[in-house]
Amino acid sequence: MAMTVELPALESTDVVAVPAPSKRGRRWMRPALGLLLPVGLALAWEIAVWLGLSNGRLVPPPSKIFATIVELSRSGELARHIIATLSRVAAGFGLGVAAGTLLGAVSGYWNWARRLLDPTVQALRAIPSIAWVPLFILWLGIFETSKIVLIAVGVFFPVYLGVMGAIQSVDRKIVEVGRAFRLSGAAMIRRILLPAVLPAYVLSLRVGLGLGWMFVVAAEFMGASEGLGYLLIDGQQLGKPAQILAAIVIFAILGKTTDWLIEIGTAPLLRWQDGFGRQSGAA
Amino acid sequence: MLALNALGKIYPNGVHALARFSAEIQLGEIVAIIGGSGCGKSTLLRAIAGLDRATSGTVTLDDIAISAPHAKIGIIFQEPRLLPWLSVADNIGFGLSELPATLRREKVAAALARVGLADKAYAWPRELSGGQAQRVAIARALVPQPEVLLLDEPFSALDAFTRRDLQDHLLDLWADTRPTLLLVTHDVDEAVVLADRVLVMRPRPGRLFEEIKINLARPRDRNSLLFDNFKRRVLTALDRSLDRNVPDADPASNAGEAMWW
Numbered sequence: 001m002a003m004t005v006e007l008p009a010l011e012s013t014d015v016v017a018v019p020a021p022s023k024r025g026r027r028w029m030r031p032a033l034g035l036l037l038p039v040g041l042a043l044a045w046e047i048a049v050w051l052g053l054s055n056g057r058l059v060p061p062p063s064k065i066f067a068t069i070v071e072l073s074r075s076g077e078l079a080r081h082i083i084a085t086l087s088r089v090a091a092g093f094g095l096g097v098a099a100g101t102l103l104g105a106v107s108g109y110w111n112w113a114r115r116l117l118d119p120t121v122q123a124l125r126a127i128p129s130i131a132w133v134p135l136f137i138l139w140l141g142i143f144e145t146s147k148i149v150l151i152a153v154g155v156f157f158p159v160y161l162g163v164m165g166a167i168q169s170v171d172r173k174i175v176e177v178g179r180a181f182r183l184s185g186a187a188m189i190r191r192i193l194l195p196a197v198l199p200a201y202v203l204s205l206r207v208g209l210g211l212g213w214m215f216v217v218a219a220e221f222m223g224a225s226e227g228l229g230y231l232l233i234d235g236q237q238l239g240k241p242a243q244i245l246a247a248i249v250i251f252a253i254l255g256k257t258t259d260w261l262i263e264i265g266t267a268p269l270l271r272w273q274d275g276f277g278r279q280s281g282a283a
Numbered sequence: 284m285l286a287l288n289a290l291g292k293i294y295p296n297g298v299h300a301l302a303r304f305s306a307e308i309q310l311g312e313i314v315a316i317i318g319g320s321g322c323g324k325s326t327l328l329r330a331i332a333g334l335d336r337a338t339s340g341t342v343t344l345d346d347i348a349i350s351a352p353h354a355k356i357g358i359i360f361q362e363p364r365l366l367p368w369l370s371v372a373d374n375i376g377f378g379l380s381e382l383p384a385t386l387r388r389e390k391v392a393a394a395l396a397r398v399g400l401a402d403k404a405y406a407w408p409r410e411l412s413g414g415q416a417q418r419v420a421i422a423r424a425l426v427p428q429p430e431v432l433l434l435d436e437p438f439s440a441l442d443a444f445t446r447r448d449l450q451d452h453l454l455d456l457w458a459d460t461r462p463t464l465l466l467v468t469h470d471v472d473e474a475v476v477l478a479d480r481v482l483v484m485r486p487r488p489g490r491l492f493e494e495i496k497i498n499l500a501r502p503r504d505r506n507s508l509l510f511d512n513f514k515r516r517v518l519t520a521l522d523r524s525l526d527r528n529v530p531d532a533d534p535a536s537n538a539g540e541a542m543w544w
Binding site for chain 1: 332334351352353354357358360362364366367368369377378380407408409
């Protein structure tokens, strides 16, 4: 008897005492763990070049990449390239999202529209988007329009598919609640369908944005005089690997930042979600 | 008065779910519909709710024909079906969007207190237990004060204790405004504890087989001999509706089991 009383008492003090400090520690441990590999590799390479184990010409050490970024930004060139690329992505993303949302919503909501539109859209989706480049240049010229349209094409498909799929998979039982409360068509869309598709929509926006960043590089490869893609090509042609890597690093930072902006911008709208992600995030 | 006149339903796949079902249900009456699987109980309820159209016959409420969801008819489903993106309070106020915000808040607060969930007003549905979620669903259906409340096996997904608790709670809430309750159930115990009348249905095609009046004063004692007698009568009717032979005279038969599938 005495044992059984004592054991739980011991356990409970354990539970209270141990996780409190470790929880605070874990909060910093997780990102730190993720940084370990890239920072470790960068440091190792820096040291290897410093020790003269490699001349670092084709694979410049981090310090040189950083110096290139500082140099580019001092001359104001970097800002010009970033603004050019960002505005292309913004315009293409906006266009692709608008078209994808509209057509996806129409196809998802009306069966006849899906039967009419979807086969064509799916056939177009099967074409690698880069294959459009020559045609876009012929049709729209070599300047901004063809670039923005190419990015928009890349963004369009995931958004279209995401919206259509999300509308189709809205729980019939929830829709029935709306019907039982006699919601009109517009109220049904506003009060049931929109909130129900929001999580999938946000996901498709993030996938679309990722493709937007991918396609801006392709677009800037097809003849641009400014932009981060231009920096890549310029670095290749003039044999400046540090400039190429600098542009890649900036691409990574911009891509991650814009994705993060979508994530935190929509987080308040998705607090209600009850999913695996939330569980593991809370654990 | 809710009047069902010769309701029939044949699904597009040819299944004859309901045939010439007629009944009259007075305002404030509690009626339980019970029957074997596939006897058209849910089809009947959905036709009354206006969610599905009957292929023949009519539903009238106070002489108004019902063919689509109606403001005077509320429904509670087997699952709570709460909207996951709305707080508990907003779920309860879902059917009150036409009211001014202050009045809506008052009604919601009163309903929350009435179902004992005042402290959960700002919780998300995912944070509720099964019983709590079904309480919210009941509050959501009752707060617009329907004349008729339809319940489609509302407690069948709950454990026995919670089920009993909610049955008593439902009766308690019903006493506030005394709407007509029409309840579809598998549970003989539930039918006898709640209903003034039990309608036993017979399958393929679903139709009315027998009507049993439960002349027991409320609150009903689930352990009384009289309660047991009514249960046995309903069970016997169910067995006969499926053409099973029942040793009627044998009092020791196990025809008193609470759940009947």
